[in-house]
Amino acid sequence: MSHRSTQSKPKRRIGKDNLWGWIFTGPFAVIFILFLVIPLVYAFYMSLFTYTQISGTYFSGFANYIRVVKDSVFATGLLRVILYTAVMVPIQLGLALGLALLLDSFKKKFASFSRVVIFLPYAIPAVIGALMWGFMYSKLMGPFTTLFSLFGLQAPDFLSAGGIFGSLVNVVTWQWTGYYMIILYSALQSIPSELYESARIDGANEAKIALHIKVPMVSGSMIMCTIFSLIGTLQFFTEPTILRNQAPTVIPAEYTPNMYAQALAFGYNQTNYSATVSFSLGLIVVIFSIIFMRLTRRSNGLGD
Amino acid sequence: MTTIEHTRKGTEHRIQGNPRIFTYVVLILCCCYFLLPVWWLIIASTKTNSGLFNGIHGSMWFDSTNAFWDNLKQLGTYQDGIYWRWFANTLLYALVGGFGATAISVMAGYGFAKYRFRGKTLYFNIILGALMIPATALVIPTFLLMSDINLTDTYWAVLLPVLLNPFGVYLMRIYCSQSLPDEMLEAARVDGSGEFRTFFQVALPIMTPAITTVFLLSIVGAWNNFFLPSVVLTNPNLFPITVGLSQWQARSTAGSAAEQIWNLLTSGAFISVIPMVLAFIFLQRYWVGGLATGSVKA
Numbered sequence: 106m107s108h109r110s111t112q113s114k115p116k117r118r119i120g121k122d123n124l125w126g127w128i129f130t131g132p133f134a135v136i137f138i139l140f141l142v143i144p145l146v147y148a149f150y151m152s153l154f155t156y157t158q159i160s161g162t163y164f165s166g167f168a169n170y171i172r173v174v175k176d177s178v179f180a181t182g183l184l185r186v187i188l189y190t191a192v193m194v195p196i197q198l199g200l201a202l203g204l205a206l207l208l209d210s211f212k213k214k215f216a217s218f219s220r221v222v223i224f225l226p227y228a229i230p231a232v233i234g235a236l237m238w239g240f241m242y243s244k245l246m247g248p249f250t251t252l253f254s255l256f257g258l259q260a261p262d263f264l265s266a267g268g269i270f271g272s273l274v275n276v277v278t279w280q281w282t283g284y285y286m287i288i289l290y291s292a293l294q295s296i297p298s299e300l301y302e303s304a305r306i307d308g309a310n311e312a313k314i315a316l317h318i319k320v321p322m323v324s325g326s327m328i329m330c331t332i333f334s335l336i337g338t339l340q341f342f343t344e345p346t347i348l349r350n351q352a353p354t355v356i357p358a359e360y361t362p363n364m365y366a367q368a369l370a371f372g373y374n375q376t377n378y379s380a381t382v383s384f385s386l387g388l389i390v391v392i393f394s395i396i397f398m399r400l401t402r403r404s405n406g407l408g409d
Numbered sequence: 410m411t412t413i414e415h416t417r418k419g420t421e422h423r424i425q426g427n428p429r430i431f432t433y434v435v436l437i438l439c440c441c442y443f444l445l446p447v448w449w450l451i452i453a454s455t456k457t458n459s460g461l462f463n464g465i466h467g468s469m470w471f472d473s474t475n476a477f478w479d480n481l482k483q484l485g486t487y488q489d490g491i492y493w494r495w496f497a498n499t500l501l502y503a504l505v506g507g508f509g510a511t512a513i514s515v516m517a518g519y520g521f522a523k524y525r526f527r528g529k530t531l532y533f534n535i536i537l538g539a540l541m542i543p544a545t546a547l548v549i550p551t552f553l554l555m556s557d558i559n560l561t562d563t564y565w566a567v568l569l570p571v572l573l574n575p576f577g578v579y580l581m582r583i584y585c586s587q588s589l590p591d592e593m594l595e596a597a598r599v600d601g602s603g604e605f606r607t608f609f610q611v612a613l614p615i616m617t618p619a620i621t622t623v624f625l626l627s628i629v630g631a632w633n634n635f636f637l638p639s640v641v642l643t644n645p646n647l648f649p650i651t652v653g654l655s656q657w658q659a660r661s662t663a664g665s666a667a668e669q670i671w672n673l674l675t676s677g678a679f680i681s682v683i684p685m686v687l688a689f690i691f692l693q694r695y696w697v698g699g700l701a702t703g704s705v706k707a
Contacts, residue, residue, distance in 0.1 A: 119525065125604050126526025133517035133578060134532070140573045141539060141547060148550030204439065211432050219436040221690060222443050228689040229447075229682045230633040232651040236658060236678055237446040240453065246461055246671070248449065248468045279443065332541070340543040343635050350659040366549050367640065379549055387546030394541040 145384070152381035162377075169381040179382060182362045183389070190338040193274050197334055198327065200278065201285035205323075206315055208286075209293040220290065224283035231280055235347035238276045239264075243351065264352040276344050281337070285330040292326040293319055328401050332394055339390045342367075362386045454480065454679035458672040480676035487670065492677050494646060495653040499632060499681070501564070502649055506571035507628035514574050514623055518581020519612060523594060533582075539575045545636050552640045566641040567649070571631045577623040584619035585612070621695040625688065632685055650681045 127134075155165040173179055204223060208216050226234060241247040242263035253260040263272040296319065304314050342363040349356040358372060359365040362382060369379035449469065455477040456464055464472035484492045520526075521533055551570055555561045589612055597607045613620070635651045642648055645656075654677055661669045 122524045123526040126520050126524030126529060128604075129520025129524065129608075130517045130526075130532070132513045136513060136569075136572045137536070137539070137575075140551065140570045141542070144547050144550035144554050145542075147554050151550075151553060207432055207435065211429075211436075215433065215436060219440055221693065222440045224689070225447065225686065226443060228629065228685040230635070230651050230685075232633070232635045232655055233678045233682055234446070236654065236674070237450050239658075240675070241446055241449055246453075246468060251467050251469075279446070283443065336541065336543050340545040342545055346639075347655055347658065350655070350662050363545050363548075363636070367636075370549055370552070370640075376553055380553060383546055383549040387543055390543045390546065391541050 145387075148380040148384045151377050152384050154377050156375075156377055169378055170385065172378065173381055173385050178359050179362060179365060179385075182359055182365050183386075186339050186341050186361050189270075189274070189277075189341060190335060192270075193277055193338050194331060194334045196274065197278055197282050197285060198330055200282050201330065202289055202320070202323075202327065204282070204286045205289035205293055206319060208290055209319070210311065210315070220287070224287050226280045226282075227284040227287075229280075231343040232347055234280045235276055235344040238272070238279070239348050239351050242272055242348075264348070264355060266355050269348070269352065269355050273344055273348065276348075277338070280344075281334070285334065288326055288330055289323055292323040296322050328398075332397060335393060335397060336390055339393065340386065450675060450679050450682075453675035456672060456675070458669065461671050461675065476672065477676065480672050481680075484673055484677055484680075487673055488645075491645060492650075492653070492673070495648050495650045496681065498564075498647060499649040499651075502567050502571065502634065502638075503628045503631040506568050506631040507624055509568075509572045510574040510577060510627040510631075511620060511624040513572055514577030514627075515581050515613075515616065515620055516608075517578045518583075519585050519589075519608060519616070521578070521582040522585030522589070523591070523612075536575045536578055540579065548636050548640055551637070555641055561641045562644050562647065564647060567634065567638050567647075570637060571627075571634065574623070574627055574630070577627060580623055581616070581619060584616065588619075589615055618695060621692065625692060625695060628688075629685065650677070654678055654681070 152169050153164060153166060154162050155168060156162045208220055229237075241249070244250055244260070244262075247263075249260040249263070262268050300318055300322075301314055304318060309317070340363050341361045345356050345360045346364060349358070349360070358368040363386065366379050366382040366386065369375045369382060452469060452471060453461060455475050456472050457474070457476040457479070460472040460474070460476065461468075464470075484490070521529065547570070552561065555566055560566050593611060593615075594607055597611045602610070632649075633651065634649065635655070638647075638649050639652045639655070642652065645653065648656075654674060657670060657674050657677070661671055661674060
């Protein structure tokens with residue numbers, strides 16, 4: 106955009122543009138350096154050292170990274186969040202797309218009401234969302250014991266070793282589906298309706314329009330939502346931390362890599378190794394996002 | 410997806426028939442699912458500590474007595490009314506942090522959209538790359554850094570990192586290039602308006618919808634903040650509600666009977682979600698439009 110606009114301007118403006126461009130973007134650059142670049146560099150620096158009570162802090166090179174690679178606790182946590190990602194991302198995005206298509210073609214008062222209701226959980230902090238579901242899952246305070254007994258059944262134990270995976274998937278789905286739905290819905294709304302008109306004249310039915318026009322038109326937004334969801338799930342922290350208060354034996358303190366990093370920094374006082382774990386996790390997330398964007402580049406043009 | 414199956418069978422007219430009932434059923438089920446925990450919380454906030462466990466109408470309906478006002482009173486006295494302190498802290502973090510983050514992103518977005526300066530392409534690409542860096546991967550490093558300069562356990566430890574909002578910059582840049590004509594800024598300059606005056610008097614009024622969106626999103630981010638404050642704060646007087654309530658929860662589950670304050674937990678949680686929920690319902694058109702700006706271009 107700016108490229109086109111500046112070409113028409115006289116040459117002497119360029120020096121002025123240079124100055125004012127930096128004046129306007131400068132404050133952000135300061136914050137960016139202070140709270141992104143420096144912490145990252147510092148974490149990397151710290152990860153190159155090791156502290157032991159006998160020899161104090163000493164430079165250990167990449168020894169901590171070798172330890173991460175061999176660390177079975179980290180590997181278990183990482184595999185766990187990858188599993189969560191594989192299950193949660195398709196559920197959330199599938200549900201969000203289905204609902205967005207439904208709401209887009211259903212223009213009734215009830216549709217706008219549902220839209221607000223489905224989006225509502227986004228306005229509720231993840232901590233409170235996890236708290237509420239934790240209560241709901243509780244045998245003593247939740248409704249499910251009563252609900253299941255109506256049919257003569259016993260409620261499943263949501264907070265047991267076998268049930269916790271599904272329980273956490275449910276909390277996250279409840280919290281985030283509405284957010285992705287709104288993004289996809291907004292994208293659907295911005296498609297010019299003439300496209301549908303001409304398709305209808307050509308004899309396409311609603312299903313064909315949805316599949317062949319609507320879905321491809323929002324694929325860019327789908328990719329964006331998938332990346333958000335991917336990044337969010339790999340750094341899973343809040344929900345398991347809250348549910349852990351209720352089920353400490355089912356959810357260990359090292360349940361996810363982020364929880365592991367926190368436990369290392371506070372529980373075990375291993376700040377250097379904690380920095381290594383954080384840095385490694387960040388790196389893995391970035392690699393995942395890049396792979397995903399490469400894979401989808403051809404179909405959506407996002408990479409250009 | 411199943412509506413598609415239905416409509417495939419019918420002509421335009423049939424679409425008004427069965428699938429419409431189907432759509433209603435799906436939407437009603439969805440509404441029930443998404444409202445279920447909220448309804449539980451509303452009910453639970455009106456119960457006493459024991460009523461939560463053995464209310465006579467079960468967990469999804471009001472107990473015989475309404476304890477909401479008593480709970481509210483107890484929130485004001487328990488641990489010297491620390492709950493309201495947390496509430497005030499959350500407001501401070503959300504409003505001040507949200508305002509600062511918005512101001513910085515709006516300026517940066519405008520700068521990127523309307524000026525051509527050295528290093529701009531590289532600078533912006535770095536920001537786009539930063540969108541992929543998980544926010545929580547920065548928490549432990551930020552904490553380590555702050556504890557070295559004795560910044561932990563201060564308001565600044567939470568407020569300053571909140572100012573970083575690369576997505577806001579991205580959103581504002583797109584909005585500025587699309588909705589703010591260069592001719593308009595040029596005209597103001599020809600009339601002798603300085604760069605800052607042009608920004609404040611010509612650009613800002615046009616950018617209001619996008620600014621509101623970024624402000625709302627920043628506030629939500631700051632309001633929901635949990636990992637960072639739970640790491641950088643140990644002094645309960647500085648906690649936001651999220652950290653405070655999670656500690657109450659931990660204590661109620663693990664502690665003795667005297668420390669079980671379930672009723673305060675439920676009523677406290679209920680009160681804490683009211684401001685955000687209201688803001689979202691009344692400012693609907695801003696977030697719907699704003700999220701569209703970001704997604705369409707992407």
